[in-house]
Amino acid sequence: xxxxxxxxxxxxxxxxxxxxxxxxxxxxxxxxxxxxxxxxxxxxxxxxxxxxxxxxxxxxxxxxxxxxxxxxxxxxxxxxxxxxxxxxxxxxxxxxxxxxxxxxxxxxxxxxxxxxxxxxxxxxxxxxxxxxxxxxxxxxxxxxxxxxxxxxxxxxxxxxxxxxxxxxxxxxxxxxxxxxxxxxxxxxxxxxxxxxxxxxxxxxxxxxxxxxxxxxxxxxxxxxxxxxxxxxxxxxxxxxxxxxxxxxxxxxxxxxxxxxxxxxxxxxxxxxxxxxxxxxxxxxxxxxxxxxxxxxxxxxxxxxxxxxxxxxxxxxxxxxxxxxxxxxxxxxxx
Amino acid sequence: xxxxxxxxxxxxxxxxxxxxxxxxxxxxxxxxxxxxxxxxxxxxxxxxxxxxxxxxxxxxxxxxxxxxxxxxxxxxxxxxxxxxxxxxxxxxxxxxxxxxxxxxxxxxxxxxxxxxxxxxxxxxxxxxxxxxxxxxxxxxxxxxxxxxxxxxxxxxxxxxxxxxxxxxxxxxxxxxxxxxxxxxxxxxxxxxxxxxxxxxxxxxxxxxxxxxxxxxxxxxxxxxxxxxxxxxxxxxxxxxxxxxxxxxxxxxxxxxxxxxxxxxxxxxxxxxxxxxxxxxxxxxxxxxxxxxxxxxxxxxxxxxxxxxxxxxxxxxxxxxxxxxxxxx
Numbered sequence: 001x002x003x004x005x006x007x008x009x010x011x012x013x014x015x016x017x018x019x020x021x022x023x024x025x026x027x028x029x030x031x032x033x034x035x036x037x038x039x040x041x042x043x044x045x046x047x048x049x050x051x052x053x054x055x056x057x058x059x060x061x062x063x064x065x066x067x068x069x070x071x072x073x074x075x076x077x078x079x080x081x082x083x084x085x086x087x088x089x090x091x092x093x094x095x096x097x098x099x100x101x102x103x104x105x106x107x108x109x110x111x112x113x114x115x116x117x118x119x120x121x122x123x124x125x126x127x128x129x130x131x132x133x134x135x136x137x138x139x140x141x142x143x144x145x146x147x148x149x150x151x152x153x154x155x156x157x158x159x160x161x162x163x164x165x166x167x168x169x170x171x172x173x174x175x176x177x178x179x180x181x182x183x184x185x186x187x188x189x190x191x192x193x194x195x196x197x198x199x200x201x202x203x204x205x206x207x208x209x210x211x212x213x214x215x216x217x218x219x220x221x222x223x224x225x226x227x228x229x230x231x232x233x234x235x236x237x238x239x240x241x242x243x244x245x246x247x248x249x250x251x252x253x254x255x256x257x258x259x260x261x262x263x264x265x266x267x268x269x270x271x272x273x274x275x276x277x278x279x280x281x282x283x284x285x286x287x288x289x290x291x292x293x294x295x296x297x298x299x300x301x302x303x304x305x306x307x308x309x310x311x312x313x314x315x316x317x318x319x320x321x322x323x324x325x326x327x328x329x330x331x332x333x334x
Numbered sequence: 335x336x337x338x339x340x341x342x343x344x345x346x347x348x349x350x351x352x353x354x355x356x357x358x359x360x361x362x363x364x365x366x367x368x369x370x371x372x373x374x375x376x377x378x379x380x381x382x383x384x385x386x387x388x389x390x391x392x393x394x395x396x397x398x399x400x401x402x403x404x405x406x407x408x409x410x411x412x413x414x415x416x417x418x419x420x421x422x423x424x425x426x427x428x429x430x431x432x433x434x435x436x437x438x439x440x441x442x443x444x445x446x447x448x449x450x451x452x453x454x455x456x457x458x459x460x461x462x463x464x465x466x467x468x469x470x471x472x473x474x475x476x477x478x479x480x481x482x483x484x485x486x487x488x489x490x491x492x493x494x495x496x497x498x499x500x501x502x503x504x505x506x507x508x509x510x511x512x513x514x515x516x517x518x519x520x521x522x523x524x525x526x527x528x529x530x531x532x533x534x535x536x537x538x539x540x541x542x543x544x545x546x547x548x549x550x551x552x553x554x555x556x557x558x559x560x561x562x563x564x565x566x567x568x569x570x571x572x573x574x575x576x577x578x579x580x581x582x583x584x585x586x587x588x589x590x591x592x593x594x595x596x597x598x599x600x601x602x603x604x605x606x607x608x609x610x611x612x613x614x615x616x617x618x619x620x621x622x623x624x625x626x627x628x629x630x631x632x633x634x635x636x637x638x639x640x641x642x643x644x645x646x647x648x649x650x651x652x653x654x655x656x657x658x659x660x661x662x
Contacts (some may be wrong), residue, residue, distance in 0.1 A: 072407065107440030116439040124439035128430055134396045135431070138403025138411075145359075145385050145409070164423070168396035175391070205553075227500055330475045332444040332499035334434045 007024035008288075013227055020291055023064060023222055025300060027056040027279050030081035032308045033093050034253075037112070041257045045316065046097050050113040054220075054252035055185050057278030059155075061225030062183045062245065065233040066153055072139045073130040074154040078251075082155070086120045090308055094315030101321035108321050121197070132158040133169035133182075136201045140178035140242075151236040153229075155183045158246075159190030161206075165191050165232045170244070174210035177241035182207075184244070185219060187251035192264040207244035218249030220278040222283075226266045250276070341511040343485035344450075345374050345406040346518065347492035347504055348412065351521075352382050355410060359386040360413030362397055362450075371416055372452060372511060398424040401447045402432050410496055411447050417542070418453035418467045418505065419634075425470070432501035433476035447502070449497040453481075454507040454545055454597055455510055455646050460637035466545075471503050472575040472607065478527055479575040481505040483548045486518045487572060490525035498527060507545035507597075510580035528573045530581035530597070536565035539660050540585040542608055543595040547647060551595055554653045566659045574604050579611055586612045590621035591659050597646060602626040620661035627655045 010020055030052050040046035043098045058230060059081030066073060068086045075082050075141040078091060092104045100113065101107040105116045105124070116124035123139070136154035143150040160166055188195045207214025213235075217228045225247050232243035251288055254261040286292035313317050338346065342580045351358045357384075360375055366389035379387035380582040390397050391431045394415055401411040415421045421428075428449065435445040455464045471479050478500055482488040488506070495502035533548070534555055535565030543551040548570050555566035567585050571577060592612050594605035627647050629635075 046391055103440075103441075106438050109440060110438050116442050118439075118442040123403075124443045125433070126430060126438065128426055129425055131399070131431060134399025134427065135403035135406075137396070138400030138405075139407040141400060141404070142404045142407035142409050150407075164393070165395055165399065168391070168393040169399070171391055171393070172396055172400065311587070329439050329441045331445075331478075332441070334497070334499055 010223055017291060023060050024282060026060050026085045029304050030056045030084060031279055032304050033090050036308050036312050037097050048111055049257040050077050051253040052078045052080045054250045055187055056220040056248050057222035058185045058225050058247035060085055061222040064226050065229050068120045071150050072152040074123050074136040075115050075125055078154045079155055083115045083122055090311035091314050094312050095318060098315050100315055100318040102318055130156060130163040130165040133165045136180060137169040137178055139174045142178040143179050149237045151179045151233050153181045156318040158184055158186040158195050161203050162198060171208045173242040174212050177237035181236060182244040184246045185249055186246055187190040187249050192257040204246040212242045214244035216246045219249030220276050220281060222282050287291050335517040335519060335579055337515040338485050339512045339515045340485045340488050343489040343518050344492050347489040351493055351496045357408060358410045360412045361388040361390050363390060363392055363416050365370055365414050366621050378388050383622040394420055394424040395427050395614055398427040398449060402445055405445050405447045406443055413449045415446055418451040418462050419462045419465045421467060421484050433474045437476055444499045445501050446499045448504055450504045452506045452508045454509055455635040456508045464635040468574050469598055469603050472604045475526060478502045480527055480571050480573045481545055483570060485516050487525050489518055490523055494525060509546045528578055530578040531570045531572055531577040533570055534568040536567035538565045538589060539591040540567045540569060540589045541581060541593050541595060541599060542569045545595055545597055547595045550649050550652055554656055559657060582608055583615050584617040590619050593625040593655055593659050595627045598628055599631045601631050603628060609646040622659055625655060625659050
């Protein structure tokens with residue numbers, strides 16, 4: 001399989017050098033935090049890891065259009081590339097991974113990957129797949145009712161389109177022209193089940209039936225995803241309604257640290273996709289366009305490595321919540 | 335002061351909240367132009383427009399799920415499930431989402447939604463327009479389940495539910511919608527969630543009941559007083575979850591004899607929880623077994639009237655149970 005080139009030119013998209021560096025930094029940061037998480041798991045320190053690896057371009061490209069705190073994000077459990085782009089930190093990731101008191105998502109109550117930040121308008125997320133879509137439609141409806149220009153980005157994998165919640169939300173968004181962007185990160189696998197047993201026809205084309213545009217994009221091309229999402233956010237802000245983006249990507253790790261993917265997919269398949277690694281591809285684009293030197297790349301990599309090491313160490317040394325804290329906060333006080 | 339039935343009182347509570355707080359809105363099937371199949375929301379769309387009184391697609395998970403999303407983005411939605419029997423598609427959104435938002439985000443996100451659901455046996459309702467579904471939800475920390483019976487309580491409690499920062503399931507017994515009228519104050523008055531009400535004082539036995547069964551228990555209590563001199567204390571929980579344990583226990587300790595009546599089937603019911611609380615916490619005050627009366631463990635009420643009547647605890651059965659307990 002040939003390695004596809006990054007398609008869009010960044011100038012045409014209105015992205016400057018600073019934007020590109022930010023994209024690159026966040027893709028690499030997400031990858032390194034993820035890799036460190038697996039090490040902590042192998043060391044017996046982290047009970048559970050759920051990965052973003054392979055999906056960094058789809059996540060950073062789409063979320064680059066969000067205004068933190070002024071739009072809403074309903075992420076799914078792999079979207080660490082998004083949450084860190086919005087303002088969560090590597091420390092936050094490791095505090096959550098290790099279930100520490102300072103975990104900003106849940107104070108150690110939820111598994112890693114169940115993001116939440118009121119400050120950043122990242123709505124608390126859970127494990128039932130697809131359940132976030134009707135909620136995202138509701139948040140978009142609130143923006144529309146108040147005549148505000150906020151946009152809601154809601155994300156899920158391809159399996160999240162199989163249940164009713166996705167279709168109910170697509171239908172409702174179409175009826176009311178809601179300012180909602182659906183991002184389906186089609187990473188080919190739902191644990192072990194291949195997309196060919198999950199998805200009839202095309203996910204992207206389903207949007208047409210609900211009366212709004214759907215686009216299939218190369219999910220490993222950060223600029224292609226950014227371009228599609230930019231158009232979708234523009235439509236939403238202008239009151240023109242929802243857009244569906246299906247980002248075709250690949251899950252480069254097992255489903256989670258509790259999964260052994262050798263049971264259901266060939267190593268060769270993964271190796272083929274490694275050649276299309278979104279970070280490698282973006283770095284190639286940056287270098288070919290004279291936007292990144294190898295020495296700079298090494299420098300950034302070292303900086304991230306240090307940042308990740310510091311964050312990991314901080315989280316490892318951070319305290320757990322008191323056991324009795326499990327009793328707190330069941331009901332909000334008036 | 336005007337007299338109103340339960341349906342009118344809930345309508346008035348909704349309308350007043352919508353007038354005083356523009357973030358309050360109503361959504362559900364047929365709630366807009368038609369004003370709801372029971373007419374609870376009649377006239378609201380004319381007054382507040384079709385965005386704040388929104389007819390949704392027929393999709394219960396969407397109705398509750400979008401209410402959750404509205405609530406985290408500044409709105410105070412009141413979602414209507416047309417019949418409680420149709421709530422299961424929204425179960426995930428209620429139990430796994432709304433009820434857990436606050437806890438799972440360590441207090442970052444609250445979910446102030448109200449879900450109205452008409453429940454209970456009604457002639458002709460049969461299996462899918464009759465169910466008492468409270469037990470499904472009274473095992474869900476983070477959720478509040480209320481079931482007021484009297485109009486004045488219901489008006490205040492729909493307001494309390496809307497103002498509450500937590501998700502509230504607001505149950506309305508269909509057969510009590512137009513059963514009685516009582517004086518309902520025009521001005522704002524408070525009935526907090528989580529507080530039971532003692533409708534009738536008595537020293538001999540305690541009956542705890544809600545919904546249609548509450549009215550029947552009150553009638554039988556008068557009869558027993560006149561015919562046998564037995565004085566029954568009748569307690570209405572009003573909020574089914576979390577329960578007002580103290581009020582139930584206070585009455586149990588006063589009379590030493592407790593009967594819990596509901597229209598739900600008994601196994602795994604809310605009345606079972608109330609009986610367990612009394613059995614443990616008031617054991618030393620009890621002079622008889624903690625008794626329960628409810629529907630048999632069959633799926634739901636039947637369509638044919640004789641079978642339906644057999645399913646619901648009758649006045650005769652209630653009287654027999656109360657006499658049995660009083661004479662224990």
